[in-house]
Amino acid sequence: MKLRTKLIALSLLTLLLPWSGWKLLQELEQFLRESQQNALLASARTLAGALPMEFRSQLLFLPELYLPLRRLAGVPALDGYVDEWPAASQGLEFASRDGRLAVSVLAGSHDGRLFLVFDVDDESRNRASPAGRLTPTASDGINLMVRNPRGLFSYTITTGAPGPIQLSGERSDSGQLDGFWLDREGGYRVELALPVPPGNSDISFQVHDAATSGEDALLWAGPGGTPERPRWIGLSSEWTGLSEWLGRSELESARSWLIDANGWVLADSGRSSGQSAAENRHRTTWLQRLLYRLVAGARTEILTDGPAVSVRLGEEVAGQVLAGRESVRWTQDLETAVVWNTVAVPVILQDEIRGAVVMQSTSDGLLLVTNRALGRLLLTTLALTFGLAAGLWYFASRLSMRVGRLSGAVSRAMEDGIDLNVLPLKDDPDELGELARNNQKLLRAVADYSQYLQTLAGKLSHELKTPLAITRSSLDNLASQQLGAESQRFLLRAREGVDRQAAIVRAMSEANRLEAAIGAAEWETIDLAGLVRGCAEGYRSVHPGRTLSVQVHEEPVPLECAPDLLAQALDKLVDNAMSLSSGDDEVTLALDRGEQTCRLTVRNTGSRLPDELQERLFDSLVSLREKRGKEPHLGLGLYIVRLVAAAHNGTVSARNLPDGRGVEFTLELPL
Numbered sequence: 001m002k003l004r005t006k007l008i009a010l011s012l013l014t015l016l017l018p019w020s021g022w023k024l025l026q027e028l029e030q031f032l033r034e035s036q037q038n039a040l041l042a043s044a045r046t047l048a049g050a051l052p053m054e055f056r057s058q059l060l061f062l063p064e065l066y067l068p069l070r071r072l073a074g075v076p077a078l079d080g081y082v083d084e085w086p087a088a089s090q091g092l093e094f095a096s097r098d099g100r101l102a103v104s105v106l107a108g109s110h111d112g113r114l115f116l117v118f119d120v121d122d123e124s125r126n127r128a129s130p131a132g133r134l135t136p137t138a139s140d141g142i143n144l145m146v147r148n149p150r151g152l153f154s155y156t157i158t159t160g161a162p163g164p165i166q167l168s169g170e171r172s173d174s175g176q177l178d179g180f181w182l183d184r185e186g187g188y189r190v191e192l193a194l195p196v197p198p199g200n201s202d203i204s205f206q207v208h209d210a211a212t213s214g215e216d217a218l219l220w221a222g223p224g225g226t227p228e229r230p231r232w233i234g235l236s237s238e239w240t241g242l243s244e245w246l247g248r249s250e251l252e253s254a255r256s257w258l259i260d261a262n263g264w265v266l267a268d269s270g271r272s273s274g275q276s277a278a279e280n281r282h283r284t285t286w287l288q289r290l291l292y293r294l295v296a297g298a299r300t301e302i303l304t305d306g307p308a309v310s311v312r313l314g315e316e317v318a319g320q321v322l323a324g325r326e327s328v329r330w331t332q333d334l335e336t337a338v339v340w341n342t343v344a345v346p347v348i349l350q351d352e353i354r355g356a357v358v359m360q361s362t363s364d365g366l367l368l369v370t371n372r373a374l375g376r377l378l379l380t381t382l383a384l385t386f387g388l389a390a391g392l393w394y395f396a397s398r399l400s401m402r403v404g405r406l407s408g409a410v411s412r413a414m415e416d417g418i419d420l421n422v423l424p425l426k427d428d429p430d431e432l433g434e435l436a437r438n439n440q441k442l443l444r445a446v447a448d449y450s451q452y453l454q455t456l457a458g459k460l461s462h463e464l465k466t467p468l469a470i471t472r473s474s475l476d477n478l479a480s481q482q483l484g485a486e487s488q489r490f491l492l493r494a495r496e497g498v499d500r501q502a503a504i505v506r507a508m509s510e511a512n513r514l515e516a517a518i519g520a521a522e523w524e525t526i527d528l529a530g531l532v533r534g535c536a537e538g539y540r541s542v543h544p545g546r547t548l549s550v551q552v553h554e555e556p557v558p559l560e561c562a563p564d565l566l567a568q569a570l571d572k573l574v575d576n577a578m579s580l581s582s583g584d585d586e587v588t589l590a591l592d593r594g595e596q597t598c599r600l601t602v603r604n605t606g607s608r609l610p611d612e613l614q615e616r617l618f619d620s621l622v623s624l625r626e627k628r629g630k631e632p633h634l635g636l637g638l639y640i641v642r643l644v645a646a647a648h649n650g651t652v653s654a655r656n657l658p659d660g661r662g663v664e665f666t667l668e669l670p671l
Helices: 003-049 053-060 240-249 273-281 286-299 315-322 364-416 431-479 485-518 528-542 563-580 611-616 637-647
Strands: 066-071 092-095 102-110 113-121 141-148 151-157 163-168 176-184 187-194 202-209 219-221 233-236 254-260 265-268 301-303 327-333 339-349 352-362 524-527 547-552 558-561 586-593 597-604 651-656 663-670
Touching (some): 003 254, 053 240, 113 141, 113 202, 141 187, 240 265, 431 485, 558 563, 563 637
Parallel strands (some): 066 102, 066 233, 301 327
Antiparallel strands (some): 113 187, 163 176, 254 352, 524 558
16 A cells, blocks of 8 residues: 555545534533423423412313313315315314224314314215115214204204205203214215304214114214213313413423323413524525434434424323323424424322323423534534545645655666765755655665676686686696696696686676677668577587477567577577476577567576576676586676677567476577
C-alpha cells in the first residue's frame, strides 16, 4: 500500500468525531425527553390526587353501561354518512353470539335534540315488503326504545329500500322520527334524528337479521335483556365542570383528559392556546424530520393526524394505565416540528382502578433543538473531517512525490552515473534531506568502488607483466641446468603456475583492451543472421561432443554494428553457457527479429542463477561459477558483453527459465 493511501486510510479515523458527536446528541435528546416526561408525569399525578370530591363520586358510581354524547358542531345532514360526526370510529359495539351480526352505535346532541347512528355489519339482505307488515321476522331492522322523564318511546326501524326514513313511535305523543338508511358493502348504516331531548335519556335497542327459514334463524345484536326488561344504555354528556377545572389546572401547552375504566373520555380540557400555537408555529423539511427520526429512533411514533376530538382513548394510550401502570408515549407530527408527550396516571378509588388522568404536552423545541444541534455538529465535524483528510492527502501527495523524486534520482545514479551534485532534496532540512545526503555519500562511495574495480584488471595486468616475465626467464635459465628428477618435478609445477598467472593477466588485458577498442571499432552493415550461423559452426568445432542448437531464420537481418565486438560478445555468452552446463545438457543459440529490435538469445539447460545475484551478473570481477576448471574465471566475460551491448545502444539480461529448465541470456539490439 502506498504512503498516500495509508495516510488517507488513517484520516478515516476522524470519522470517530461525528460518531461520538452523534452519540452525545442522542444522549442530549434522551435527557430532554426524560426531563419533560418526568415533569408531565408529576403534573398528572397531582391532578389525579386533587380531583374534586363531586367528580370522584360521579366516577365511583358510573352506570354499568353508557354512551358518551358527542357535541355536534351543527345539525348533521341525515344522509347516512358520518363526516360531521367527531371520532366516528369510536362507537359502542355489540355483536351476536356467533359474530355474524355486529353493530356500532354513536350518540350526539345539538340544540337540545338527540341524534343516533347505527352502523351494522350484516352480509345478508332481507327487506320489508312495502305491502306487508313490518315485523322482525320479515325484514332486517332495528327495534329502538328511548326512556326519559317524559316516558317510554319505542320505534321499529325497517325499510323496503335504502333512502329517507320517517316514522312515528308506538305512542301517539312520541313524535316523528327522521332518518336515512344507507346500504354499504358488508352491511348498512342508519342515521336518526329523534324527537326527544338528550338530557336524562336512556336508550335500548336490538338489531335483527330477519329469519329466512323459520324463527330459529333470527339473529340479534344489542345490549341484551328482554323486551319486558331491556338493558338500558345511559347517554352521558361531557362533564363540563371537570373539563373547566382541568383547563384551569393544567400546564401551559398541555391538554388533559379524564377517562373511565373502559377508556371513554369523561372530561376534556381541550387544546390550549399555547398548544395550538406550538403546532402551527414551525414547519420542518422532510430532511429535518428524517434526521430527528434517526436520532430519536424507535422511541417516537409517527402520527398522520394529531389528536383533535377524542371520545375514547385507544389501547396504545389507556391500555397500560387501566391495568395499573403509568404509561408514557411519544409521538411526532408528520408535517410539523411538533412532538407530543402523552402520559397517563391511574385514578384509584376504594382500591380499584376507576379511571385515569391523561395529559399531553407539545414540544416543538425538542425536535428543533435537536435538529439545530445536529446541524451544527454535522457541519463542524464533517468540515473538520474533510479538512483534515484534505490536509493529510496534500501532505501524503507531497511526501510521496519527494520520495519518488529521490528514489528515481538514486536509481538513475546507479544505472547511468549522473552527477551526484544534482541529487534532489539534499539541501532540505528535514529527514528526507538527511536521507538524500546519506544517499549521496553512499552513491559516491559506490561509484568510486565501481571505478576502482573497472580499472583494477588493467592495473593488475600492467603491474604483473614484469614480475611474470622475470619469473619465466628465471625458470627458463633454471631448466637449462642439470637437475635431478625431484627438481624437474618442482620446476614443472612452477611453470604451470606461471602459465596460469599469465592467462589471468591476458584475460585482464583483454578486458582493458576491449574498453579502449570500443571507441576505435569499425562499424559496418552486416547480415546478423549470417554472423550467428558462422559463429555457431566455429563453436561446434571448438566444443566437439556438445549439443548446440541454432534457431535462425533464413531471411537476412541487416544491422549496422561492429562485427568483431558482436562476435566477441557472442563468444563470451556461448562459452559461459558451455562452462555452466555438463556434457549432457543442450545449448541453444537463437535470433529473433522484431519491428524495432532484434533479440540474440543463448539458452542452456542444467543450471540455475542465484536469485540474489542476478542483478550483479554483468558487473566487473563478479563470478558465480561454483565449479572452477583449469581456465581462470575472473568475472570479466559478462562484463565485456555488457560493454558491447552498451556500445550498440542495446541491453543484456539474464533470467532463469520456468520450472527450472535452465538459464537464458538475451542480448537485445536496436535495428
